[in-house]
Amino acid sequence: MANAAAVDSHDHDHHDHKPPFFQRWFMSTNHKDIGTLYLIFSLTMLFLGGAMALVIRAELFQPGLQFVDPHFFNQMTTVHALIMVFGAVMPGFVGFANWMLPLMVGAPDMALPRMNNWSFWILPFAFTILLSSFFVPGGAPAAGWTLYAPLTIQGGMSVDMAIVAIHMMGISSIMGAINVIVTVLNMRAPGMTLMKMPMFVWTWLITAFLLIAVMPVFAGAVTMLLTDRHFGTAFFDPAGGGDPVLYQHIFWFFGHPEVYIMILPAFGIISHIIPTFARKPLFGYSSMVFATAAIAFLSFIVWAHHMFTVGMPLQGELFFMYATMLISVPTGVKVFNWVTTMWRGSMTFETPMLYAIGVVFLFTMGGLSGLMLAITPADFQYHDTYFVVAHFHYVLFSGAVMAMMGGAYFWLPKWTGHMYNESLGKIHFWLTAIFFNVTFFPQHFLGLAGMPRRYADYPVQFTEFNQWSSVGAFGLGISQLLFVYIVIATVRGGKKATAEVWENPEGLEWTVPSPAPFHTFDDPPVVK
Amino acid sequence: MILTGVFVDMLLSRPVFSRAKLTSSFTNLVCGLGLLLMSGAAQAEYRLNLQDPVTQTARDIFGLHMLIFWICVVIFVGVFGVMFYSIFKHRKSKNYEASQFSHSTSVEIIWTVIPFIILVVMAIPATQVLIKMEDTTKSDLTIKITGYQWKWGYEYLDSDINFYSTLATPREQIDQFNKDTAQPLGENYLLETDNMLVVPSGRKVRALITANDVIHAWWVPAFGTKKDAIPGYINELWFNVDEGKEGIYRGQCAELCGKDHAFMPIVVKVVSGDEFDAWVAAGGTFDASGIADESEIDTNERAEASEQAAVDSPAEQATPVLDAIVPAAQASDAEWTMEAAMAEGEKAVTTCIACHGQDGKGGGGGLFPAIADSAVATGPVEAHIDIVLNGKSGTAMAAFGSQLTDEQIAAAVTYQRNSYGNDTGDLVSPADVAALRN
Numbered sequence: 001m002a003n004a005a006a007v008d009s010h011d012h013d014h015h016d017h018k019p020p021f022f023q024r025w026f027m028s029t030n031h032k033d034i035g036t037l038y039l040i041f042s043l044t045m046l047f048l049g050g051a052m053a054l055v056i057r058a059e060l061f062q063p064g065l066q067f068v069d070p071h072f073f074n075q076m077t078t079v080h081a082l083i084m085v086f087g088a089v090m091p092g093f094v095g096f097a098n099w100m101l102p103l104m105v106g107a108p109d110m111a112l113p114r115m116n117n118w119s120f121w122i123l124p125f126a127f128t129i130l131l132s133s134f135f136v137p138g139g140a141p142a143a144g145w146t147l148y149a150p151l152t153i154q155g156g157m158s159v160d161m162a163i164v165a166i167h168m169m170g171i172s173s174i175m176g177a178i179n180v181i182v183t184v185l186n187m188r189a190p191g192m193t194l195m196k197m198p199m200f201v202w203t204w205l206i207t208a209f210l211l212i213a214v215m216p217v218f219a220g221a222v223t224m225l226l227t228d229r230h231f232g233t234a235f236f237d238p239a240g241g242g243d244p245v246l247y248q249h250i251f252w253f254f255g256h257p258e259v260y261i262m263i264l265p266a267f268g269i270i271s272h273i274i275p276t277f278a279r280k281p282l283f284g285y286s287s288m289v290f291a292t293a294a295i296a297f298l299s300f301i302v303w304a305h306h307m308f309t310v311g312m313p314l315q316g317e318l319f320f321m322y323a324t325m326l327i328s329v330p331t332g333v334k335v336f337n338w339v340t341t342m343w344r345g346s347m348t349f350e351t352p353m354l355y356a357i358g359v360v361f362l363f364t365m366g367g368l369s370g371l372m373l374a375i376t377p378a379d380f381q382y383h384d385t386y387f388v389v390a391h392f393h394y395v396l397f398s399g400a401v402m403a404m405m406g407g408a409y410f411w412l413p414k415w416t417g418h419m420y421n422e423s424l425g426k427i428h429f430w431l432t433a434i435f436f437n438v439t440f441f442p443q444h445f446l447g448l449a450g451m452p453r454r455y456a457d458y459p460v461q462f463t464e465f466n467q468w469s470s471v472g473a474f475g476l477g478i479s480q481l482l483f484v485y486i487v488i489a490t491v492r493g494g495k496k497a498t499a500e501v502w503e504n505p506e507g508l509e510w511t512v513p514s515p516a517p518f519h520t521f522d523d524p525p526v527v528k
Numbered sequence: 529m530i531l532t533g534v535f536v537d538m539l540l541s542r543p544v545f546s547r548a549k550l551t552s553s554f555t556n557l558v559c560g561l562g563l564l565l566m567s568g569a570a571q572a573e574y575r576l577n578l579q580d581p582v583t584q585t586a587r588d589i590f591g592l593h594m595l596i597f598w599i600c601v602v603i604f605v606g607v608f609g610v611m612f613y614s615i616f617k618h619r620k621s622k623n624y625e626a627s628q629f630s631h632s633t634s635v636e637i638i639w640t641v642i643p644f645i646i647l648v649v650m651a652i653p654a655t656q657v658l659i660k661m662e663d664t665t666k667s668d669l670t671i672k673i674t675g676y677q678w679k680w681g682y683e684y685l686d687s688d689i690n691f692y693s694t695l696a697t698p699r700e701q702i703d704q705f706n707k708d709t710a711q712p713l714g715e716n717y718l719l720e721t722d723n724m725l726v727v728p729s730g731r732k733v734r735a736l737i738t739a740n741d742v743i744h745a746w747w748v749p750a751f752g753t754k755k756d757a758i759p760g761y762i763n764e765l766w767f768n769v770d771e772g773k774e775g776i777y778r779g780q781c782a783e784l785c786g787k788d789h790a791f792m793p794i795v796v797k798v799v800s801g802d803e804f805d806a807w808v809a810a811g812g813t814f815d816a817s818g819i820a821d822e823s824e825i826d827t828n829e830r831a832e833a834s835e836q837a838a839v840d841s842p843a844e845q846a847t848p849v850l851d852a853i854v855p856a857a858q859a860s861d862a863e864w865t866m867e868a869a870m871a872e873g874e875k876a877v878t879t880c881i882a883c884h885g886q887d888g889k890g891g892g893g894g895l896f897p898a899i900a901d902s903a904v905a906t907g908p909v910e911a912h913i914d915i916v917l918n919g920k921s922g923t924a925m926a927a928f929g930s931q932l933t934d935e936q937i938a939a940a941v942t943y944q945r946n947s948y949g950n951d952t953g954d955l956v957s958p959a960d961v962a963a964l965r966n
Contacts, residue, residue, distance in 0.1 A: 063713055064704035071787045071892040138895030144784045150759060151742040151786060154924040156895045229922065238760030239921060244743055245758060279620070281630040309745060309756045309782075311737075311763035314662045318655060325647045329640060336639045339611045346626035347619045357615070361608060368600040375650065377585075377657040378593045380754045381578055384745060384782040449575035450749040452782045455790040457702060459718045459780075464574050 018518055026121075029113035031098045032516060034120050036415070038095030039408075041123060043484070045087030046401070048131075050477050052080035057439075057473035060466050063458055073456035074142035079130070081145030082162070085262065086169045087127055089396065092404050093265040094119075094176045097204050099415065101180060103509035103516060104198045106189025106525045111182040119175035126168035133158035144454060146255070147222065149236030149247040153229055160229065163222045170215040177208035177215075184208075189508065191527035195286060198507055202289050203268030206296045210257045210264075213300075218254035221247060245310050252303035260299045263363075263395060264292060266403030267334060270356045273410050274338050276505045277353035278345025284337045291330035291337075298327045308379045317376045324374035328367065335364050350502075351425030355406025358433050359399060366394025369444070384454075387447025393440045402432065405483065412490050413497035417515030420490040428486060431479035438472030579749040582773040582798075586752030588657040596650055603646075661752075664764045667734035671725070675737075675744030675757035675781070677926055678788035678882065682725050685736075689812035692931065695791045696720040699886070702791070718790065719778040724797040726812070728804035730771040737763040741926050742786060748779035748796055756783055769798045786924060787892065788882055866942070866955050873943025876936040880944065883924065888948030896924065900948035909954055912941050913964050929965060934958035 018024055028034055055076045059067050068076070098116065102109055110116045133140045138156025141147065152159050184205045188197070197205075224235040225247070234240025236247040275282045282288065304312060304320040312320075338360050347353070369391040373379050382388060405428075413419050442465035447453075451462045458466065497514040508527070512520045581587040618624045674681040676692075683690035697718055700711040714720070727733050737746055739757040747754040751767040779794040799807065807814070881888070883896040890898035899905045904912050916937050919927035928937065938956045945952040 062704075063717060064710070065702055066704050069787075069891070070790065071895065074784070074787065074789070137893065139893040142786075142892075148743060148784070151784065153922060154742065154786065156892075238758075242760075244760065278618075279626040280628060283629070284631050284636055286631070287636050307756075309754050310758065311755060311761060314659065317658060317662070321654065321658070322651060325651060328647065329643050332643045333636070333640060335607060337636075339607060339614070340635070342611060342614045343618065344614070344624075344627040344629075345618050346624050347615065348621070349615075349619075357611075360611070364604065364607065368604060371600060371650075372593070372596050375592060375596055375654045377589050377654060377661055377752075378596065380661075381589055381593070381749065381752065383754055384784075445574075445576045448578050450579055450779070452747070452780050452790075454784045455780075457718060457790045459716070460713055461574050 027117065029109070029117050030518060031102050031110045031113070031116065032415075032518065034110075034116050035095045035098030035100075037120050038091050038098055041120075042088050042092035042095055042404075043487075045083050045091070045127065047480070049080050049083035049088055050480065052076045052083070054473060054477050056080065057470040059456060060458070061470040062467075063460050063463055065457055068456070070456035071142055072139065074144075074454065075134070075140040077454050078141045078144050079134075082130060082141075083127070084396075085145065085258070086166070087123075089262045089400050089404075090169075090173060091123060093204075093207070093262070093400075094173075096200075096265065096269065096404065096407055096411075097176070097180055100411065100509060101183055101201060101204060102187070103414075103512065103520060104201050104507055105184060105187060105192060106508045106521050106527065107183060107187035108519060108521045110179050111187055112179045115175050116179050119172045119179065122168050122172040126165045126172065129161050129168070130165035133161040136161070146248075146251055147225065148251075149225055149228065149242075149244050150238065152225055153237055160226065163226050166222050167219055170219045173211050174215050177211035180204050180208040181212075189521070189524045189527050195289070196527060198268075199271035199282065199285070199288060200265065200268035203264040203271075203292055206292050207261050207264045210261050210296055210299065214254040214257045214261075217250060218258075221250040221254065224250075245307070248307045248310060249304065252306045253300070255306060256303040257296070257299040259395075260295055262400045264296070266359065266363075266400045267292065269403045269407040269410070270338060270359055272507070273352045273356040273406055274341050274360075276410075276502050277350060277356070278342050278347050279503060280341060280345040281506070282337070283340040283343075284333075287333055288337055291333040294330040295327060298323060298330070302327060305374060305376075305379070308376050309383050321374055321376045325371065328371050328374075331367055335360060335367070348503075350409075350422060351420070351429055352406045352410035354426060354429040355402055355409065358429065359403045359406065362394055362398030362402070362433070362436070366391055366396075366399060369394065382447060384452055385447035386443040386451045386453055389453050390440045390443035390447060393436075393443075397440070398433075398436055402436075405429075405432070408487070411509070412487065413501045414509060414512075414514050414516055416491050416494075417497055417513075418490050418492075418494035419497050419501075420486050420494065424482065424486050428479065428482045431482065432476065435472050435475035435479055439469050439476050440472070442466075442468040442472075581752060582750045582769050582777065583752055583767050584770070585657075585661055585767060586750060588660070589752045592654055592657055595653065599646060599650065661765075664734050664766045666732060667766055668731035669728075670734045670736060671727070672736045672738070673725075673746050673757065675739035675741075675746065675785065675792075676931065677741050677786050677924060678781075678792040680721075680725075680744075680746070680792060680794060681740075681931070682723075684808070684812070687808050687812075689808065691723045691812070693721045693723045693725065693795065695793060696722045697791075716778070719780070719793050719795065721793055721795045724776070724795045726797045726799060726804065726807055727769065728801045729769045729774050729798050730801055731804075732766055732768045734764060734766045737765065741924075743783050744781050744785045744792070745783035746779070746794060747782040748777050748794055750777045751779075751796075754782055771800070774798045774800055787896075864938075864955075864957050866946075869939050869942040869955055870946065872935065872939035873941075873947075876932065876940035877943050879928065879932065880940060888944070888950075898948075899944050900950065905944045905948075905950050906952055909941070909945070909956060909960070910964060912945065913937065913956065913961055916941060917961070917964060934961040934965070937961045 024033060025037065028037070055068060056073065059065070059073055098110065136157050138158060140158045141152070141155060141162045143151040143155055143159070147159070147162070184197070184201055224233070227233040228235055228237050228242065234242035236242045236244050238244060271282055271288060302320060302324045304316060305324040308317060308320070369387070373382055373388065373391060409420060409425055446462055446465045449462065451458055499513050500510045501514060508525055509516070511525065578590055578593060581590050670685045672683040672685055679692050679694040681690070681692050695718070697714065697720055698711065700709060701713050701717060704710045735746070737755050737757045738761060739759045741759060743759070744757040745754055746757055751769065753765045753767050755763045755765045757763070775798055777796045777798065781789055781792045880899070883891055884899050885891045885896070888899035890896050904915055915925065917927065917929040919925045932940070935958045938958045938961045941956045942954065944950065945954045945956070
């Protein structure tokens with residue numbers, strides 16, 4: 001397979017010979033171009049999903065209904081989440097994988113370049129189907145991104161469109177995951193044993209196995225939903241003897257590993273940034289690998305902590321409580337190792353490092369509120385409130401999304417050949433971090449005080465913190481325009497980046513010139 | 529506006545403790561972190577922490593919550609104290625020379641084992657509380673709670689009392705789209721119902737929870753109870769409100785159940801055991817038992833329209849108990865005139881307009897069909913009654929046969945067939961509905 005990719009690259013005599021525009025961007029089999037496509041797609045979806053979040057926050061600025069009716073509000077919460085999870089975060093990390101995995105393992109391209117092309121190009125069609133559901137009778141899906149039956153059985157044809165879109169996204173993700181596994185297992189440079197692989201490669205390898213394990217489960221759940229809706233089955237429809245709780249068990253068997261699918265690659269990125277700017281090797285490399293694997297394993301046996309209130313037997317609740325609490329051990333190991341990597345380093349605080357520190361700090365807050373949520377009796381109070389909303393935005397936004405932003409600043413000079421504007425980058429970081437906290441920290445209080453989530457309208461005592469949250473959300477959204485400006489400006493010009501970019505960074509990607517030529521590692525490097 | 533107030537307060541450094549009864553520990557922490565505490569005086573009281581518990585279970589949960597919270601705070605401060613120390617000391621700008629150590633097995637074993645021990649410390653009390661919470665035996669009375677789109681039904685299984693509990697906040701407060709018709713929000717906005725669940729203090733109340741259509745969740749934060757109401761399942765929970773904590777407690781539906789998820793609150797009136805017995809003996813009526821029906825007072829204060837309605841049909845308003853299973857005494861045919869049916873229908877269709885719209889033009893971008901000029905509301909009467917009685921499977925159209933009386937259904941159907949531009953002239957009688965009930 002390695003040879004196939006190598007032959008492909010021999011078609012071009014020169015390293016930097018690029019095909020004409022249409023062939024290059026629409027028929028690409030080049031991992032760098034496909035990575036770029038994925039990243040552009042992800043950023044577009046981030047803004048689209050963010051716009052929906054702003055509709056939500058505008059409506060919630062005051063009690064009473066001012067802008068949208070509750071049905072449309074539910075469409076916003078549902079599609080915001082579907083877009084952010086499947087359109088922004090997952091493709092974003094696939095974009096990083098495409099760009100960086102071959103460079104990190106010293107491979108000329110991904111192992112399966114044509115499949116790579118296909119797995120990207122499914123996505124725009126999948127999201128076109130999902131988004132066009134706004135224009136069918138009844139509007140877009142409004143049952144929450146979890147698509148719980150039997151509420152989804154009531155939904156209009158948009159639910160069917162969402163199911164088709166989810167199948168397509170699933171196929172795309174599985175193909176992407178296959179590509180990662182095959183590339184990593186077969187195409188590493190001579191001498192790069194598994195335990196010498198960079199952390200980002202490790203975290204993505206484990207993520208890819210999670211994807212292959214759980215995306216088919218999700219596909220199964222939504223297919224059963226589809227047949228319940230149209231073909232007279234009653235898997236989940238109680239009217240026909242079906243079991244609504246079964247849907248939740250299947251969904252969360254997918255849904256919990258999905259959470260780690262969205263965070264493990266972020267852990268990988270952080271594990272590259274911190275050593276670089278601490279000028280010190282990553283502390284406890286092998287325990288980082290084992291911790292990642294342990295998190296991945298545990299992610300399969302904790303799913304029902306999302307559904308403590310469905311009325312499980314005591315034994316079930318105890319099991320899922322204990323298993324969930326256990327996850328904090330390997331996660332703690334990762335945090336301790338990052339902090340120890342900084343300890344007695346010689347740190348500088350360029351934008352990627354600010355992001356990495358921000359992620360470690362804020363993600364840990366989300367992790368600790370996650371530990372609180374694991375405690376079943378307390379979860380009965382937190383469940384389905386804004387406390388949960390705050391929790392998962394702390395792990396998803398200040399974990400996954402901010403890690404991607406940090407990663408983007410970290411590798412942008414490698415991708416474009418130009419240094420980004422450091423001052424603007426730092427401003428972008430501080431705006432993002434501050435507005436993020438203004439948006440989501442008050443939501444902890446809202447949830448504890450008793451505000452349920454997915455509410456289009458709320459009692460008056462929740463007003464103040466909702467206003468903080470709404471103001472923060474608009475600030476957070478607008479600040480991201482600065483990110484777009486910085487990226488475009490860096491693509492267009494700026495100080496030339498050296499091959500190493502940073503001070504003695506670790507990794508093969510820093511041995512190729514900046515910008516990385518169209519084809520790299522035609523001859524594999526040797527890792528000692 | 530409020531935010532400006534908050535900023536002004538921050539500038540004036542108003543005392544942080546001016547208001548809100550908070551657990552002082554939590555407040556201290558938040559103060560310490562300098563977070564979001566200042567507030568304008570004009571707003572309704574807000575909270576930073578769980579609601580004040582009124583049951584032993586809720587107190588246990590509160591204790592657990594605070595225990596874990598403080599453990600998390602200590603861990604957080606410890607870990608990030610180290611990190612920020614490092615950030616300030618170990619930086620290149622201070623010419624700090626980077627050490628090159630990269631692992632230490634002993635340290636790594638320590639920080640794997642210590643968190644594990646902390647987890648065990650957390651798990652023991654959590655397990656104890658959970659075991660108590662799941663023990664629904666030896667209850668003093670049992671209430672069946674059913675979630676509907678979008679209201680709650682309550683049945684006292686030890687007596688014959690049963691009724692529905694629907695949002696009492698007037699539509700004019702909720703709809704703020706048009707400032708001309710919008711009313712200011714009441715004190716208990718979205719936390720008020722026409723009928724309250726009445727429970728005694730000092731007795732173990734067991735609730736059986738289910739749903740009629742989609743999943744809901746019954747939650748009263750002060751009781752420390754939340755359980756999903758799932759169609760096809762009967763879940764259990766229990767609570768025992770402390771004696772001396774009689775009063776009104778409010779909660780909301782906590783599982784997304786469609787359009788009006790935010791509009792099906794829970795209001796519980798806790799009375800003493802004696803008062804409760806009197807209430808039950810009076811068949812669940814307030815007048816006869818001598819207990820103030822605060823729900824009705826609230827409603828009348830808030831909405832003059834409903835006051836007018838109460839005058840129109842005092843019989844229905846005098847008792848909050850709607851006996852849905854056995855239809856109320858029906859008006860004789862002589863009294864069932866078009867005028868009477870239309871007047872009754874205007875009230876009865878509140879159930880329908882939740883989805884089909886105030887103007888009968890439908891809603892949800894077509895998900896909820898229009899009544900105006902619709903095939904059902906202008907076609908055969910029997911089909912119209914049938915869909916109201918039995919619902920339409922695979923859609924949000926529920927079977928209202930068990931929720932509404934013959935009289936209410938007849939009135940609603942009559943109203944729909946002669947409003948919104950429909951002019952079939954049909955007068956549907958309660959007998960017509962009764963004839964079609966199975």
